[in-house]
Amino acid sequence: MEQTKKLLIIGFVWPEPNSSAAGGRMMQLISIFAENGFKITFASPALDSDFMVDLSEFGVEKKSIELNSASFDDFVVELNPDVVLFDRFMIEEQFGWRVSENCPKAIRLLDTEDLHCLRTVRQKAFKENRVFELRDLLSEEVAKREIASILRCDLSFIISEYEMQILKEIFKIDSSLLHYLPFLVDEMSDEDLQKLPLFEDRQNFVFIGNFLHEPNWNTVQYLKETIWTLIKKDFPEAVLEVYGAYPSQKVLQLHQPKNGFFIMGRAEDANEVVKKARIVLAPIRFGAGLKGKLLEAMQCGTPSVTTTIGSEAMHDHLPWNGFITDDILEFAKQAVALYHDKNLWLKSQKNGIAIVNECYQKANYSDQLINVVNALLDDLENHRLHNFMGSLLQHHALKSTKYMAKWIEAKNKN
Structure with missing residues (x-):
C-alpha cells in the first residue's frame, strides 16, 4: 500500500482568502494537494489574525513556529515531510537551510506569489519619475536575494508568463526550475x-x-x-x-x-x-x-x-x-x-x-502540478545534479542567512 505523502507549507502569514489574492492562491494550492492525497501541515511564524481561515475545516494541521529557533529543527525532523512549500522567498531564506539540513531528501518548492524584485524596481522607477527598464533588475538588492532563493529550491511556482520570461531571459534561470502556475478557478458556464x-x-x-x-x-x-x-x-x-x-x-x-x-x-x-x-x-x-x-x-x-x-x-x-x-x-x-x-x-x-x-482553468493546471511534483519525488537526485548553481548556493560559505539566524538564536538565549 502506497504511503501517504506529507506536505509542509511554511507560510509568510496565515491564509486570509477574503483579504488578499495571495490568501486565495494559497487556498487553491492547498486544495490541489489535498485532492491528490497529500497530508498537509501549515506552519507559520505569524501571529493569528481575526480573519485567518480555519485550516482544520480543510483537513490541514496548523502549527505555530518560531523564527531563529532550533525548535523548528526538532519539529521538521519529527514531521519528516516529503515536500516543503515555502510561501515567498523571505520564508525560504529563514527556513530553507534548516529544511535542507534536517530533511535533505524533501523536495523544496517555492511559491513566489509574484516577483518581488519586479514590483520593487517598478515602484522605485515610479517614485523617481523615470521609465522602468528590465536591466534595472540586475542591480536590485531584492533581486539578488529572490533569485538566490529560486536557485536553492527544486522548483518555483511562477504566476505570470511575463515573469517566466524575465527569469529565463534576464536572469538565465533554467526552465527545469520553473513551473508556470496562474490563479486556478473553476470553469464558468x-x-x-x-x-x-x-x-x-x-x-x-x-x-x-x-x-x-x-x-x-x-x-x-x-x-x-x-x-x-x-x-x-x-x-x-x-x-x-x-x-x-x-x-x-x-x-x-x-x-x-x-x-x-x-x-x-x-x-x-x-x-x-x-x-x-x-x-x-x-x-x-x-x-x-x-x-x-x-x-x-x-x-x-x-x-x-x-x-x-x-x-x-x-x-x-x-x-x-x-x-x-x-x-x-x-x-x-x-x-x-x-x-x-x-x-x-x-x-x-x-x-x-x-x-x-x-x-485560469483549475482542471488544466492541477494535474500538471501534481505530475511535476511526483516526477521530482521519483528523480530528485538527478534533478539536483543538474542544478549546479543551486548546490553552490547551498554550500556553507554562502549561507549568510543560516549564520545570521544562528547568531540571533544565540543572542536570544543570553
Whole structure:
C-alpha cells in the first residue's frame, strides 16, 4: 500500500482568502494537494489574525513556529515531510537551510506569489519619475536575494508568463526550475452567467484591494486625486466605493461622500460587493504578478477599466473585459462609456468569461502540478545534479542567512 505523502507549507502569514489574492492562491494550492492525497501541515511564524481561515475545516494541521529557533529543527525532523512549500522567498531564506539540513531528501518548492524584485524596481522607477527598464533588475538588492532563493529550491511556482520570461531571459534561470502556475478557478458556464446580477440591477464603480499592499494604496490615491475628478465631470452622479482590508488612517481620510467617493473598509464578502457593482476601476501604476481583483471581476461578470500593468499577462491576447489604457483622459472616458452602454457592457462581460475559461482553468493546471511534483519525488537526485548553481548556493560559505539566524538564536538565549 502506497504511503501517504506529507506536505509542509511554511507560510509568510496565515491564509486570509477574503483579504488578499495571495490568501486565495494559497487556498487553491492547498486544495490541489489535498485532492491528490497529500497530508498537509501549515506552519507559520505569524501571529493569528481575526480573519485567518480555519485550516482544520480543510483537513490541514496548523502549527505555530518560531523564527531563529532550533525548535523548528526538532519539529521538521519529527514531521519528516516529503515536500516543503515555502510561501515567498523571505520564508525560504529563514527556513530553507534548516529544511535542507534536517530533511535533505524533501523536495523544496517555492511559491513566489509574484516577483518581488519586479514590483520593487517598478515602484522605485515610479517614485523617481523615470521609465522602468528590465536591466534595472540586475542591480536590485531584492533581486539578488529572490533569485538566490529560486536557485536553492527544486522548483518555483511562477504566476505570470511575463515573469517566466524575465527569469529565463534576464536572469538565465533554467526552465527545469520553473513551473508556470496562474490563479486556478473553476470553469464558468452559461448557467453561471445567468445567475449573475443584470446590468440594470447593478450600480456604482468599485475598487477593492488589501491596503497592506503598496500598489493598492497608490491606486486609490491616483483615483481620488486625478481620475475621479475627470469621471465626475462627465458623470456628476457617479459613485465610487473603495473596499479593502487593513485601511490606514491615510486611506480613511479620503472618504468624501459629498463627492461620491466612499471608503468602505473591509468587505465581508468581496464577491458580493463586486457582483453588485457595474464597473471595477483599477488604474494600477506599478506592481507585478497577476491581479486577483481583476480575475475576480471577470468571475463576477463585472467589466473593468485598468492599465497595461494591471492587465499584464492576464488575458493571453484575448479581448479584455472592458478597457486597458494608461491615458487618464481615455481612462475616465471609457469608464463612463462602459457604465452607460449596456451593449458594450455585455460584450465586455462575455470577454471576461472567455478569459476565465481559457486562462485560469483549475482542471488544466492541477494535474500538471501534481505530475511535476511526483516526477521530482521519483528523480530528485538527478534533478539536483543538474542544478549546479543551486548546490553552490547551498554550500556553507554562502549561507549568510543560516549564520545570521544562528547568531540571533544565540543572542536570544543570553
